[in-house]
Amino acid sequence: MPLTGLESQKLKMIIFGGKGGVGKTSCSLACSVGLAEKFKTLVISTDPAHSISDSLCQEIGFRLQPVHKVPNLTAIEISADKAFKQFKQEHERELIKLFDTSTTFDAEDIQQMMSLSIPGIDEVMSFKTIIDLVEENNYEKYVVDTAPTGHALRLLSSPVLLDEWIKMAAKMRWKYRYMIESFSGDYNDDEADVMLLNLKKTVKRIAALLSNSEQCEFIPVCIPEDMAIMETDRLLKELQHFQITTRQIILNNVMESDESGFCRQRKAAQSKYIEKAAVLFKKMQVVIVPVFPEEIKDIPALVKLKEVLFGR
Ligand SMILES: Nc1ncnc2c1ncn2[C@@H]1O[C@H](COP(=O)(O)OP(=O)(O)OP(=O)(O)O)[C@@H](O)[C@H]1O
Ligand SMILES: [Mg+2]
Numbered sequence: 001m002p003l004t005g006l007e008s009q010k011l012k013m014i015i016f017g018g019k020g021g022v023g024k025t026s027c028s029l030a031c032s033v034g035l036a037e038k039f040k041t042l043v044i045s046t047d048p049a050h051s052i053s054d055s056l057c058q059e060i061g062f063r064l065q066p067v068h069k070v071p072n073l074t075a076i077e078i079s080a081d082k083a084f085k086q087f088k089q090e091h092e093r094e095l096i097k098l099f100d101t102s103t104t105f106d107a108e109d110i111q112q113m114m115s116l117s118i119p120g121i122d123e124v125m126s127f128k129t130i131i132d133l134v135e136e137n138n139y140e141k142y143v144v145d146t147a148p149t150g151h152a153l154r155l156l157s158s159p160v161l162l163d164e165w166i167k168m169a170a171k172m173r174w175k176y177r178y179m180i181e182s183f184s185g186d187y188n189d190d191e192a193d194v195m196l197l198n199l200k201k202t203v204k205r206i207a208a209l210l211s212n213s214e215q216c217e218f219i220p221v222c223i224p225e226d227m228a229i230m231e232t233d234r235l236l237k238e239l240q241h242f243q244i245t246t247r248q249i250i251l252n253n254v255m256e257s258d259e260s261g262f263c264r265q266r267k268a269a270q271s272k273y274i275e276k277a278a279v280l281f282k283k284m285q286v287v288i289v290p291v292f293p294e295e296i297k298d299i300p301a302l303v304k305l306k307e308v309l310f311g312r
Pocket of ligand 2: 025146147
């Protein structure tokens with residue numbers, strides 16, 4: 001059975017995730033190639049290893065690039081590191097002001113605070129880049145390729161972490177505000193307040209998109225091996241916790257051929273895990289993808305994988 005529902009007009013964002021090496025990048029690119037037949041599509045990689053360039057055989061990087069030989073498909077590789085550096089540069093004044101006015105820190109403490117990471121902010125900044133792209137609305141479909149499970153979960157939990165930090169910062173600000181008000185009887189929001197408010201809005205926008213079941217769907221990619229199935233099970237529970245919709249799972253690298261003794265052995269070894277997956281993920285649609293004789297690299301191979309994923 002192929003993937004379903006991806007062509008619904010309301011569905012904007014499809015996120016692929018799963019254990020390392022199971023085929024997330026191949027499936028997200030093949031899915032993008034399929035969607036681009038009907039929709040203006042943007043594929044976004046949030047993986048620091050940036051493997052979409054390798055898979056497409058085209059240098060992508062941190063800017064929008066039309067994908068060669070695939071009309072309607074654009075790609076970008078987002079760097080959390082660069083996105084956060086940019087944020088720190090743009091908001092240095094506000095951050096210093098926040099630490100300076102809110103606490104009893106001295107100059108050295110503030111310098112130290114500035115060099116520390118704000119929990120979740122690198123990932124929030126990469127998500128902010130995604131959400132800005134989605135809200136610019138230049139594309140009809142946004143496909144996100146993530147790094148292995150741990151990283152994807154950090155990305156998805158980043159709004160919660162950052163929200164905690166904002167609450168703590170806002171509390172410090174409250175004390176400062178109270179002090180100013182008691183001395184002068186008046187307080188006007190300054191740039192540090194505005195920055196906090198904007199961060200809060202970003203967190204809310206991200207959470208709203210992720211938990212919107214009509215607009216966003218997560219597709220776990222798995223292979224018929226015990227460890228991958230167990231990790232996918234844990235991933236599904238986390239996704240449920242974040243209220244992120246999942247309806248279908250890709251079971252990749254399935255051996256279909258009976259041609260040699262090796263193939264038959266492999267097929268037999270996989271069959272119990274395919275059954276296990278069917279039981280464990282019984283509420284979901286399982287999309288079987290065979291193992292191809294060659295690696296999935298460059299457009300013709302991605303088109304072959306697309307034919308399996310879309311059944312056309
Ligand atoms: N169905 C398949 N048949 C044959 N080779 C495959 C298949 N799916 C993926 N591959 C190959 O397996 C390797 C890993 O695939 P891919 O890069 O898509 O995995 P990934 O989950 O994105 O990995 P990572 O966790 O490192 O990001 C690649 O060389 C790819 O070409
Ligand atoms: Mg990958």
